[in-house]
Amino acid sequence: MIGPLCVLGACAAGAFGASAASASLPELGRCVPDAGKGAFTRSNCIGISKTHTGGFEFEPGPGAAPAEKQILGGVQLITPNKIKISCTDAQLTGQYTGAKTERITNLLIQGCELVGPLHQNCYTNPLEPGTIETENPLVGEIGFIPGSKIETNPWVGWDLKSENSAMPIVGFMCGEGGGTLFVKLEGSVIGKVTKTNVMASEFGLAYKQTEGKQIPSAFIGGEEDVLKETISQIGGATTEEQAGLAAGGPVTDGEALEIKAKP
Secondary structure (H helix, E strand, C coil): CHHHHHHHHHHHHHHHHHHHHHHHCCEEEEEEEEEEEECECCCCCCCECCCCCEEEEEEECCCCCCEEEEEEEEEEEECCCCCEEEEEEEEEEEEECCCCEEEEEEEEEECCEEECCCCEEEECCCCCCCCEEECCCEEEEEEEECCCCCCCCCEEEEEEEECCCCCCCEEEEECCCCCCEEEEEEEEEEEEECCCCCCEEEEEEEEEEECCEEECCECCCCCECCEEEEEEECCCCEEEEEEEEEEEEEEEEEEEEEEECCC
């Protein structure tokens, strides 16, 4: 009976290992060669080797080149009351800080205007109309998001917010003569990763909204993560409401990485 019991024990251990691996996902990391000793049989670290004799091992987190740069086009910020700020592109520069985290140290948004009867430039410096820039650090975390119709191919998103909860994501002016409106963006926003389970130096990120409502608005099983836009008229009234972000484009990494979403 010793032989069968050992086999059963090995199977149980293998099942436990797979379950533990699944529980830690999604993760950002690297699938590296490990001939004959790896936990995975394929170069994207999908397909568990039950005997741990596969050719590849997954190492969570970035390696020696953790830098990243996001270039997002078609940027639109829209509220349910149809207040719309449109920008040509946004550039976010930072680095990955762990298997599930990132830190953005510079946000540059260009070609920005408040859309309406009178198109008003938006800016952080009145000498650079249309340009919004901040070095207020932002932090991101990955998690599973709803929407996938295939159970074996779950979707992953990045949730971005201000590192300091007392600080907005960004604040800027809109209007002529030094600005007639002050706009403050707070809260957090989730964008969908468009390439997972493959080693690559670039993947995609897409933010989606409908009538000012973010899609998705939360990680699976998590609390709601949405943006709040506050608009203050200089010397006048202040309004607050939810805002939805639409944008998309490539994220270029300093090295080949994988966002692993399945075991």
